[in-house]
Amino acid sequence: MQFWLIQTMNGMAFGSLLFLLASGFSLIFGLMRIVNLTHGAYFLLGAYIGLTVVVRTGSFWLAVAAAGVAVATVGVLIERFLLRRLHGRALPQVLLTLGLAFIIADGVLWVWGGDPRPIPAPPFLSGSFTLAGATFPAYRAFLFLLGLAVALLLWLLQERTRLGAMIRAGVDDQEVARAMGIPVHRIFTLVFALGAFLAALGGILGGPILGAYPGLDGDVLPLALVVVILGGLGSLGGALLGSFIIGFLHNFGQALFPDFAYFTLFLPMVLILAFRPSGLFGRW
């Protein structure tokens, strides 16, 4: 009983992290049709920038804000000056984002060194609590709740704001949206910034669990990809559901079938691709 409880809680916390990463990825693809392979590197960069801010100032929340803003800025610069030049050309865009991922990862290694660095959780979240006989770190429970909160905020943004309406219009039909006077290019940049911001948030918020280490981007990006394929590209609800499913599978897989951990992850993805290629809630 304890075993299932602990693994479920682990799965839910991890699912939230994946949601932060996958939602941004899904948004960017949904609106701009860009498969942004740099996304893992934004997560990585967010973790390291957050680490430096925590070490220098001692404030975890300042680190979260700083990491988000810094990486969003990087995202804006990349979108405005690099990606926009390749507008409409899918393959070159993918290659560009992949190349940038390598550059950012190497840059991080150069600046921060090859040592894996633990990131301390904020003091009031560092404790543990006991539920039904199982002891569990408070931070992971917080992460789960935060994931739900972010999902709610994003949903509100998408469904209840004018900006959200413009984004949805752009996703549905870019040409008509443009014809109606919606500043699609500016929306692109905004969404890209938002996606990078969310990824960076994932990096620093995931810090107390994962830490910052070289290769973090390579570890999380495949998981985010599986989430969006499962949930459907462009769908926020799909990203949320997919994140929790993959979060669970990842944890249970590691616990029950350590030698086949990746198999338990990718099998659902393969099945979805075979029987419902647009994903559970896919829009395209």
Added chain:
Amino acid sequence: MCRLTRQVLGASLALLAAMAALAAPVQAAEPIRLGFLTIKTGALAAPGKEMENGILLFLEENQQTLAGRKVELTSLDTTGTPAVSLTKTRELVERAKVHVIIGPLAAFEAYAIIQYVNDNKVPLISPSAAADDLTQRKATPYFVRAASTSSQPMHPFGTYAAKTLGYKRIATIADDFAFGHELVAGFHRTFEDAGGQVVQKLWPPLGTVDFGPYMGQLKKDVDAVFGGFAGIGGVRFAKAFQEYGLKGKVAYLAGQVAVDEALLRNMGDEVLGALSTAHYSAALQNPTNQRFVQAYRQKFGQDPGYYPEGAYVAGQMLKQVLTKLGGRIEDREAFLKALREVSVPDTPAGPLRLDKHGQPVQNIYLRKVERKDGRLQNTVVHTFENISQFYTYNEAEYLKAPPYGRDVPPCKHCQ
């Protein structure tokens, strides 16, 4: 170029070089070329950098000179993967043309390069790579160690846990690679020989980031958990141990580097009270160690642990041998013979002598993590004297039995 041509070419070049070396006066400009293999990327990067610090300190204390000759150090990052270790070893031997190599750090790296080292007749002093078998069934004249094997400190630990601490049930969790397997095996064997039972063995992959899934599986109805980690795994596990409520309920017994000084500075109260065994501790009170720790703290701002101590001792061994030979490292035969007979009376860990397989027979210290002057340290609480790699077992029988591994000894009481 085909292999035979390469070998013939290599042999002729070696012959020419040997002739040139013998002809020229050795004490002239020729420096001693020392190769150093360590890890600076990945899960073992922190210990790896420390290991390099150890040799840097040693060379600095000797003004970069041994037996009257200048020493040229080439230090390479193996990134902690066996394939790259082999590439870097080749680079050291073929490009940098080193006379002797100190390294590597990890057991599985040592297993990967030993064939090449044998084939190319390069003397290797391991400051850390604990791979048991390299001084047992796979012993070679070119390999000696400056530190303990993986299982050497674990043998007395297992006996102590059963007989002195009175533990009956233990679960083990260790990095899933050669070093982790051998650590657990050594402990498992003596613990069960002394009447205890190992009821679970978990093997997270090296570099596991999130120990959450393992904490769910780890049995809580045990007297202690034995953690066999190297590098960042030790830090992450200790934190998970506390976060998931095990601290205070179950004792934490650690392998020799799971609470190494290289990691302690990144750890906090979660690891207080952890017991471990190793051939060294920065808290040892002998005069050589006090000088060593002082010098290390001054130069690097931190306490030295297993890794820099090993590198430093490797340096001491090299110096002893070279002094005995008057600096003639080129005389490979004589060098190897002297290396295998080396005995250093004043290493930071105490006196060191090698057994006939090239492995030190040394004191093993039982340490407890305590806070002193605001810093965590491994206080020595007990000494097991003169422990050999075979412990109290009959050497011939030990060697006939299969080498330690994931399933050796088999887990008879695993549930």
